Amino acid sequence: MRSFALVVAFFLTTSASGALPGVTELKTTPERLSDAELSALLRARIEAAEVVAIGETVHGSSGFLRLQARLIHYLVEKHGLRLIVWENPVLRSLELSRWVAACTGARTPVPIDVLYMPTAADLALWDWVCDFNRAHRGDPIVFRGMDVWDRPWEHYARVRTLVARLGIDPRLAKSIEALCPAARASSWPEIEEMFGELQSQGKFLPEADYGKCRAALTALHDASRRSGLEKSKATAPDAEDAFELALSASTLLGWLGFYNYQWSHDVLGWNERDRAQGRNLRLLMEKHGARRAILSAHSSHVSHNRSPADWWGYGDLKSGVHFFTATTGKRAFNMALTAYDASGAQGPWSPPVAKNSLDKRLHDAGHRFAFFTSSAAFLAEHTKWWMQNQNFPGPYESGVEIVPRDHFDAFFYHDESHLDKALPARPMWQP
Structure with a gap:
């Protein structure tokens, strides 16, 4: 029966005519991706990973957030992961952590402003987390942040x-x-x-x-x-x-x-931040006795960093995932969520223009919502590819040029992903 479901999922997600080789065009919206479709794409790839990391290339973009939520549902329900670690400060995150734990009892409004730059598109995930914990009181989701911007x-x-x-x-x-x-x-x-x-x-x-x-x-x-x-x-x-x-x-x-x-x-300063993120991820897994965890953060914090890349002109930054795997020997499977036309809580992107722009190549080929791994055949066209990131001035408007297989295991591409509605936020750097 499982094999039949995977075959059905394959035909539902096969590439559209003219699609790039190795790219699977997803003929639905992020929230409507079925378990069978996600299993066909991910099950064999993530089964051996102790950490499954979801990296968004801009914070607060609604398409990314809907996909992030759907991936978390799948990982919790079908793979049994219960620890969710977030790009959020260790102490600041305690308020949301306690709210998640209390959802097994009385339900109160989610303290969404704990998150960095929260938006209306964030709310659905936490409604689902609360519903899940109320239905699984003996095996609930646990949430905590791993970042350093506390008092x-x-x-x-x-x-x-x-x-x-x-x-x-x-x-x-x-x-x-x-x-x-x-x-x-x-x-x-x-x-x-x-x-x-x-x-x-x-x-x-x-x-x-x-x-x-x-x-x-x-x-x-x-x-x-x-x-x-x-x-x-x-x-x-x-x-x-x-x-x-x-x-x-x-x-x-x-x-x-x-x-x-x-x-x-x-570079040294940012790497100290990410080194702490990697240590904190390990500590949280040990504290909760979690063999596996979900990590959600900006793509710069979840990259494997196996070869140099100049992130936003700062230089060769290393990620929390890089430091985590280097110090623990544990395996991480990471996914980058990227887009051609995007905006988020950090502002809009400028359209990519580089000939070796990953997002532009997918857009020009007619892809709308797609999945591919770092071994996709079309990636052989260039050794390095630009991937859009945030809104920092520069020759490629804030991109980072990477060797895909050295940084990410898989990619989800949106042709468009935009800010829904920004919600009141707490100060990020000085809470």
Whole structure:
């Protein structure tokens, strides 16, 4: 019966006349893709992956968000994945995380403004998540963010509290308090004053003290992670506290690392952010005992990065997925959601013009909504392809030029995907 369903799905999704070789034209809308259609495209490819990553090339674009929601439904219902990790800060995401957990009981309005740049098209996913958890009280979806843009003083406060509670070497907390930038701050005006000094200095000074700060945070991360793993095996009730302490140490390493290089070396700064994302993804999987997870983030945070690429003119940025797989040895299957004519919460794209533009090539061939893998035959036309990203000025209007197989396993293409309606949003960089 399953084989028959896959055959039917194949005929429903076969390429249109004149389509590019290796591209499957999907003759429906994202939300109407059937389980059989998605299984024909994805099942064999994702079965061995510990992380299935969905990367949107612009935030807040309705076509991408509808497809993202449909893919998450499929992964939860047909592959049993229950942990959803998001490009959202570790502590800020707790409000939405608790709302998702509480959906097994009373239902309240979703705190959608927890998300970066939320839109009306985001709401349907969370309605579905809540309905799913109400119907699966014993096996619910768990949600959490892995990004670094929290209030740093809240992470420092957690370090002080949880080190004492867990009995971890108090000298680590004292070193962090004495040596780490912003450890004594309690507001954004105080942080801004520190940024002013940092901008003129170029990096945190004295460098020796900053190095000792990072060493103490790294030691704290390692000690609390080990404690969390040991306590989980023993089913100790404070295992969660140990992992939360590790998450705070990891997030502070990413936040401090980003700003240490903010005014001197973009690539190193952005890579510190993504290195923290990769650590936090691992910690969240370990905390929840999840062998597999769904990751949703911008495409720049889920790329494999197996060959250099100049992201938005910043340089060869590495992703959270890159750091996660490099440090854990686990496998990730990633998908990029891209489009020819697109807009989102970050603004509209300019039409792609490069001869080796992926989106333009698909558009010119008449594709409207399509799927292909990084081994699609038409990709042999060029070694590298431009893929649109956001709205940053440049010769290719914010594109990134990649060797497809080195960065993504598969692609979903929309000819058009636009902003639905922006919803009230919280500050992103300084929540």
